[in-house]
Amino acid sequence: MKTTSKAGILRRAAAGWHLFALSFSRLFRSRQTLVCALLLGLASIAVAAWSLRDERTPAEFIEQIFLAVFVSFLLPVFSLCYATAGLAADREERTLVYLLLTPLPRPLVFLSTSAASLLLAAAWTVGGTTLLCWIGGPAGRQAWGPLCPAVAYSTGAYVALFLLVGVTFRRATIIALAYALFIETLIGNMPGIAKRLAISFYTRCLIFDAGAEFGIGASGPSDPNLFIPIAADSARTILCLLGGGLLLAGLLVFTFREYTR
Amino acid sequence: MTTICQIDRVSKWYGPVIGLNDVSLQIRPGITGLVGHNGAGKSTLIKLMTGELLPTLGEVRIRGLRARSAGAKRFLGHCPDVDAFYEEMSGRRFVRTMARLHGFGRREAGERTEVVLAQVGMTDRADRPLATYSKGMRQRIKLAQALVHDPELIVLDEPLNGVDPVGRGELIGLFRTLRDRGKAILVSSHLLDEMDTLADRILFICRGRILASGSLAEIRTMLDDHPSQIRINTTQARQLGTHLLALDLVQAVELKDDGELLLHVQRVHEFFGQLAEVVTRSGIDIERLRVIDASTQAVFDYLMNSFNHPR
Amino acid sequence: MSFEPTRYRDWSGTLRPTWLACWPIARTGLLLVLRRKIFWGLLALGLLNFLFVFATIYLKAQVAAQNPALSRFVNRVLSSVTGSGETYRDFMFAQGTVTVLLLALAGAMLVGDDLRQGGLAFYLSRRMTRFHYVVGKLLSIGLLVALTTTVPALILFIEYGLLSNSTAYFRENLGILRGILGYGLILSVTLSLLLFAMASWLRKTVPLVMGWTCLFVLVPALAALLRRVFDDRKWMLLMLWRDIRLLGTWCFGGIDSDREQQLLAPAAVIVAVVCLLSIIAFIPRIRAARVVQ
Numbered sequence: 001m002k003t004t005s006k007a008g009i010l011r012r013a014a015a016g017w018h019l020f021a022l023s024f025s026r027l028f029r030s031r032q033t034l035v036c037a038l039l040l041g042l043a044s045i046a047v048a049a050w051s052l053r054d055e056r057t058p059a060e061f062i063e064q065i066f067l068a069v070f071v072s073f074l075l076p077v078f079s080l081c082y083a084t085a086g087l088a089a090d091r092e093e094r095t096l097v098y099l100l101l102t103p104l105p106r107p108l109v110f111l112s113t114s115a116a117s118l119l120l121a122a123a124w125t126v127g128g129t130t131l132l133c134w135i136g137g138p139a140g141r142q143a144w145g146p147l148c149p150a151v152a153y154s155t156g157a158y159v160a161l162f163l164l165v166g167v168t169f170r171r172a173t174i175i176a177l178a179y180a181l182f183i184e185t186l187i188g189n190m191p192g193i194a195k196r197l198a199i200s201f202y203t204r205c206l207i208f209d210a211g212a213e214f215g216i217g218a219s220g221p222s223d224p225n226l227f228i229p230i231a232a233d234s235a236r237t238i239l240c241l242l243g244g245g246l247l248l249a250g251l252l253v254f255t256f257r258e259y260t261r
Numbered sequence: 262m263t264t265i266c267q268i269d270r271v272s273k274w275y276g277p278v279i280g281l282n283d284v285s286l287q288i289r290p291g292i293t294g295l296v297g298h299n300g301a302g303k304s305t306l307i308k309l310m311t312g313e314l315l316p317t318l319g320e321v322r323i324r325g326l327r328a329r330s331a332g333a334k335r336f337l338g339h340c341p342d343v344d345a346f347y348e349e350m351s352g353r354r355f356v357r358t359m360a361r362l363h364g365f366g367r368r369e370a371g372e373r374t375e376v377v378l379a380q381v382g383m384t385d386r387a388d389r390p391l392a393t394y395s396k397g398m399r400q401r402i403k404l405a406q407a408l409v410h411d412p413e414l415i416v417l418d419e420p421l422n423g424v425d426p427v428g429r430g431e432l433i434g435l436f437r438t439l440r441d442r443g444k445a446i447l448v449s450s451h452l453l454d455e456m457d458t459l460a461d462r463i464l465f466i467c468r469g470r471i472l473a474s475g476s477l478a479e480i481r482t483m484l485d486d487h488p489s490q491i492r493i494n495t496t497q498a499r500q501l502g503t504h505l506l507a508l509d510l511v512q513a514v515e516l517k518d519d520g521e522l523l524l525h526v527q528r529v530h531e532f533f534g535q536l537a538e539v540v541t542r543s544g545i546d547i548e549r550l551r552v553i554d555a556s557t558q559a560v561f562d563y564l565m566n567s568f569n570h571p572r
Numbered sequence: 573m574s575f576e577p578t579r580y581r582d583w584s585g586t587l588r589p590t591w592l593a594c595w596p597i598a599r600t601g602l603l604l605v606l607r608r609k610i611f612w613g614l615l616a617l618g619l620l621n622f623l624f625v626f627a628t629i630y631l632k633a634q635v636a637a638q639n640p641a642l643s644r645f646v647n648r649v650l651s652s653v654t655g656s657g658e659t660y661r662d663f664m665f666a667q668g669t670v671t672v673l674l675l676a677l678a679g680a681m682l683v684g685d686d687l688r689q690g691g692l693a694f695y696l697s698r699r700m701t702r703f704h705y706v707v708g709k710l711l712s713i714g715l716l717v718a719l720t721t722t723v724p725a726l727i728l729f730i731e732y733g734l735l736s737n738s739t740a741y742f743r744e745n746l747g748i749l750r751g752i753l754g755y756g757l758i759l760s761v762t763l764s765l766l767l768f769a770m771a772s773w774l775r776k777t778v779p780l781v782m783g784w785t786c787l788f789v790l791v792p793a794l795a796a797l798l799r800r801v802f803d804d805r806k807w808m809l810l811m812l813w814r815d816i817r818l819l820g821t822w823c824f825g826g827i828d829s830d831r832e833q834q835l836l837a838p839a840a841v842i843v844a845v846v847c848l849l850s851i852i853a854f855i856p857r858i859r860a861a862r863v864v865q
Contacts, residue, residue, distance in 0.1 A: 011364030012331075018361040026347065035782040039790055046794040050801045064800065069793050077785070085778065092777075094345035098406070100313060102362040103334040171610050173778045174677045181789060182617060182669050258314050 016108045019099070023086055023116035030089075032081040039077065040128050043069055044135050051137040058143040058214040061136045062207060066147060070132060071203055075151065076180035078124040079158035084173045086113040087254065088166030096259055110167070110254040114247065118159045125155040146210030153239040154203040160246035161199065167254040193228065199242070205235040264289055265336070265414045265445040266310060266328075271319035273305050273469075280305035282469040283319075288414060288445050292436055294460030295449040296561055302469040303449045304342070307418055310447070311339045323414055335363075338412035340403045342419045342449075346391045352402040353378065353387035356409055363410040370409075377405040382431055396423030404432070408439075415439065415446045421455065433459055456557040463557060465564050472564045480564075481529070481555045487563045488512050488525040491532075494549040498522050501547075504539045508532070529555070593700040597708025601682045602715055610677060615720070618670035622724040625663055626731060628653040633735035655732045655741065657748045657824035663728065664721045664755055665817045671720045671759075672788045672813075675767050676781040678716055683709055683771035684780060687857060702858050706768070713767050714760035722756030747825055754823030758816055762843055766812075769850035772857035788813060805831060806838070812846060815839035 027033075047065055050056070087110065090096040099109050129151045133140035158180075165179070166172040187198040195201045208216060209232035230238075266288035273281040281302045288310075297303045308314040309321050312329035326333040347355055353374060360370035378384045381401040391402065400423055407415060417436075421429050436446055436459060450456060456463060457477065465472040465480070473480045481489065495501050498520040505511050505524060510532045513525040526532045529552060540547060554563075605611050628650050636643045653659050686692045686709075695705045729752060733741040767784075774780040795810035808814060818839040821827050827836060 014366070015362050015364040018358075022358060022362075026349075029349070031776075031779050032782075035779060035786075039782075039786055042786070042790060042794060046797050046801075049798060053801070064797060069790075069797060073790055073793055077782070081782070089778070094343045095347060097313065097339075097341050097343065097345075098359065099362070101311065101334060101337070101339050102359070103331050103364065104362065105331040108331075171608075171677070171777070173781055174610055174673070177676070177781055177785060178614065178617070178673055181785060182673060185669075260308065260313060 012104060012108065015102065015104055016112045019102075019104065019109065019112040020116050023113040024119065027082055027085055027116055027120050030085055032085050036078055036081055036124050039074060040124070040131065043074060043128075044131060047132050047135045047140070051135060051140065056137060056139040058139045059211065059216040061133075061139040061143050062147070062211050062214065062216050065132065065136060065140075066129075066143070067204065067207065070129065070151075071154075071200060071207070072185075073181075074128060075125055075154060075203070076158055076184065076200075078128065079121045079155055080162045080173065080176040080180055082117040082121040082124070083114075083159045083162030084166045084176050086117045086163070086166065088172035091166075091170070091259060092172075100259065106255045107251050110163075110251050114159075114163050114250070117163065118156070121159050122152060122155050125151050143211065143214065146213070147207060149236075150203055150206035150210060153206065153236055153243075154199060156243040157199050157202070157239045157246070160243040160250065164246050164250035164253065167250050167257065195227075196230075199239070202230075202235040202239050202242075205229045206232055206239075209235070265324060266447075267322045268306075268310070269319050269322070271309060271316045271321060273309060273314060274317045279469050281309065281316075284469075284471055285319075286464065286471060286474060288447055290440070290443045290445045291461040292440050292446045292448060292459055294456040294463040294557070295447055295466065296451075296453060296456060296463055296557060297466035298565070301466045303466055304418070305469070306466065307339075307416055307447070307449060310414075310416055311337060335410065336413045338407035338410065338415045340400075340407040340415075340417045340420050342422075344396070344399060346399065346402070348392040349390065351388050351390055352383060352394065352398070352405075355391060355402060356387070356405045359406040360409045365410070373409050373411075374405075377408045380408060380435055381405045382428075397425055397428050400424050401428075401432075404435075413444060415444055417446065417448045419450055420448060421450060421452055429455065453557040453561060460557075463560075465561060467565060467568050472568055473560075477555065477557060477560060478530070481560055484560070484563050484567075487554070487567075488527050489529040489532075489552055490554045491524040491526055491529070492549075492551045492553050493522040493524065493547055494520060495522065495545060495547050496520055497545045500543065501539070501545045504543055504545075505536070508535050508539070510535065587699070590700050590704060593698065593704050594708040594711055597695065597705060598711035598715060601709060601712030604681055605678045605712075605716060608677070608681075611674065614670055614674045614677065618667055618674070618720045618724075621663065621666055621670075622728070625653055625659070625728055629655070629728065629732050629735060655736075655745075657745075657751050657826050660725045660729060660748060660752050661755060661817070661820050661824050661826075664725050664752070664759070664820065665813070667721045667724070668788070668813050671717060671763070672784065674716060674720060675713065675763060676784040677777070678713065679767045679771035679780050679784070680775065680777040682712055683768055684775035684777070687772055688775045692858070706854070706858060710764040710768060713764035717760045717763050718756055721759055722752060725752045725756070751820070751824030751826075755816075755820030758819050758823070758843070762812075762816055762847055765847045765850040765854075769853035772854040805835065809835065809838055809842055812842070815842050819843060 046069070050065060087096065087099075090099060090113075099113075100106070102109070104112075126148060129147055130144060133144035133147065136143070161179075162172070162176045165176050169175050184198045184200050188195050188200055204227075208229055264287045268284055268286050268288075271281055271284050272279065284302075284306065295303050295306065305314065309316055310323070310328055312321075312327075312333065315329060321328040323333040324336045326336075328337075347358070350358065356377060357370050357374040360373050361367070365373060375384065378387050381404050383398065383401050383405060386398060387402075391399065394402065400420060404417070404420055407417070421432060424432060433455065436448070440446060440461070448456075448460065460477070462474065462476055463480065464474045473483065475483075493501065498516055502514045502516055502522050505522075506514050510527050511524055512527060515523040517523060539545075553559075632643070632646055632650060632653065635646045647654075652662065686695075692705065695708075696702060726749075729745075729748060733739070733745075770783055771780055774783055792811040792813070795807050798810075799805060799807040816839075818827075818832060818836055821832070822836055827833050
């Protein structure tokens with residue numbers, strides 16, 4: 001009996017791994033990859049133009065390129081591209097039924113597909129950061145080290161949020177986009193502590209903290225009196241908790257929800 | 262006979278609308294047909310069996326496991342009615358992928374894939390992308406993925422849709438072979454003519470309730486309000502009619518032109534015994550005998566009529 | 573065997589002109605979008621800005637009537653809402669995000685699905701041509717744009733006039749009315765042509781949304797960056813929404829600065845080229861649809 005149960009677990013693990021590989025390969029070959037490549041390509045051209053001048057500083061790179069283009073647009077879009085193209089796309093294309101008919105527990109189905117989404121999104125966000133920093137010349141290369149952890153933490157939180165949206169709503173991409181482009185901006189520009197409801201707030205806190213050595217901080221448009229940043233440790237903890245909590249919520253929704261095509 | 266799927270007092274509500282109303286039944290090896298109008302509750306029943314839906318009341322168990330549980334899926338193969346696939350894959354790769362997701366190793370999955378592709382007659386056409394398949398070919402691939410893990414219970418939602426007549430014959434042959442191997446097959450179809458020859462047992466469903474279940478002959482016999490109509494061709498129609506009118510089971514005899522008798526008969530199997538006696542005794546030759554309203558369609562019409570216009 | 577048309581009677585009425593077929597297409601398209609809850613959510617987001625301006629106009633009128641001493645203070649604090657053409661132009665410009673999101677959602681539904689699932693054949697099997705179909709669809713997209721920009725701006729204009737002391741506001745500001753309608757028309761025409769073209773190529777929701785947001789979010793961000801890099805305002809012409817705004821400003825008759833005046837002609841050319849390219853892009857897609865007449 002024990003042997004049978006062990007064999008059963010091994011079979012499930014193998015099937016779970018295969019589902020991860022299948023999701024990864026389908027996501028990677030999807031149009032999302034083309035879209036992400038196009039977006040990153042456009043951004044790279046702009047950064048290349050930006051880096052033509054010699055006297056650029058890491059602070060300028062972070063403020064003019066990274067915060068303006070990457071954090072406010074590319075980071076959430078890369079995350080939502082893959083997070084809403086996993087189970088949400090299966091649901092929209094009505095192929096989810098095949099996954100639900102396999103002898104894989106629903107939490108395992110969710111975790112396998114989510115892992116593929118997370119891995120690809122992280123590859124694009126961290127890879128994109130690396131590429132832009134490299135194109136950005138010495139200033140960008142200097143900024144790379146401090147920026148990467150902030151990007152990684154934020155990607156986790158964004159992907160978890162959009163995965164939850166994906167398993168909850170039918171039109172996940174639209175809702176995720178509305179959140180990323182409209183609600184985040186709206187909340188992010190609110191006075192007081194309301195902006196702490198936006199993921200980008202914590203990303204900025206981490207970047208300001210990591211970039212302190214370059215002399216950047218909540219200045220200029222991010223006036224410290226308006227921005228009211230929190231400590232990097234707190235921001236990191238919140239992003240981790242948020243990512244974990246949202247992932248758990250997504251898992252529970254997927255496990256107990258009825259998907260009727 | 263072993264019960265493979267047990268549905269116990271199951272009800273399913275969609276908000277204020279009832280999809281299935283206190284249904285209990287058992288699915289055993291053999292072919293069970295599921296017949297009902299659109300919106301009768303067929304899809305709800307199937308989705309409850311495949312674990313896509315949760316019952317509001319009652320429970321559905323497959324081999325003693327809750328239908329929604331991952332363990333129960335090992336015993337279940339489902340051919341859904343939706344025409345959706347991973348379109349970028351070939352038919353072979355799709356079936357093999359499904360085999361891998363059922364936990365088969367690479368080699369085993371490949372072998373199982375070839376077996377089921379041969380069963381559904383797609384071996385030589387399975388390398389084309391799914392997007393280029395005809396409707397019938399897509400149905401066969403859907404069927405192949407349902408069979409790839411050799412399940413005990415096979416739930417088929419409109420499996421013959423879009424399949425040409427020759428293909429239908431082949432697939433019906435396949436269903437019979439699977440039945441002979443001890444599989445339990447539930448077929449939902451609106452092609453009632455094929456149910457006559459295909460199903461060992463039929464479930465008639467209407468407005469979320471099971472109206473009748475059993476073999477077609479059993480159900481037909483139960484319909485006391487609708488005596489069976491039997492058409493007999495003989496050269497001595499008048500003489501035979503006189504003899505038959507004396508039988509208790511014969512309610513009416515109509516003498517038609519060119520030597521044809523139309524009988525209205527109750528308990529048709531008992532009647533056949535009495536008819537044999539009459540024919541032997543009187544020495545009348547019967548050229549042809551047909552029960553004209555024992556088809557699935559006729560029984561379905563009677564049942565619907567009785568349900569919609571109760572006395 | 574002859575067919576006995578005993579229960580069939582020929583249609584004896586007069587069919588209406590084919591041109592009128594555009595309206596049912598537009599109406600059906602609008603209803604299709606309005607059926608979705610998510611649309612109402614986006615519309616509610618768009619209403620936030622409208623309600624703010626609406627309430628501001630009301631507050632200013634109320635304060636002016638009840639406490640003129642406070643009026644100057646209120647006018648200074650809420651200086652963006654003055655009842656001039658700029659108020660309505662800025663309002664319509666600010667509706668950009670919601671309009672873009674709304675169109676991203678509507679594009680696949682109104683156009684992409686027709687081409688992907690063969691819906692176009694149903695339309696063209698009627699007594700209409702591809703041209704009528706295109707006009708009908710463009711009309712439905714244009715109406716959606718008007719619903720979030722022109723219509724609320726008109727309501728605000730009427731509100732401002734009604735809350736003033738006489739009808740002079742309406743008489744003296746007919747130019748504003750022309751501006752609202754002109755800006756609205758440019759928005760509707762440009763966006764409907766562009767969306768139709770993109771939806772006819774990208775078809776599915778996700779790629780369309782991505783392409784659309786790339787055009788209206790990423791490209792403007794990059795344009796701002798390039799403007800800073802090269803210190804040249806001409807890079808701002810990459811922002812289509814801003815180009816349309818410049819034309820809108822012209823409709824309101826209020827381009828004051830020379831710099832903006834210089835950009836007006838290139839902006840008009842860009843908008844015209846975008847419209848032309850959109851038409852060139854969608855024509856082969858519509859022609860390609862197989863139809864049994």
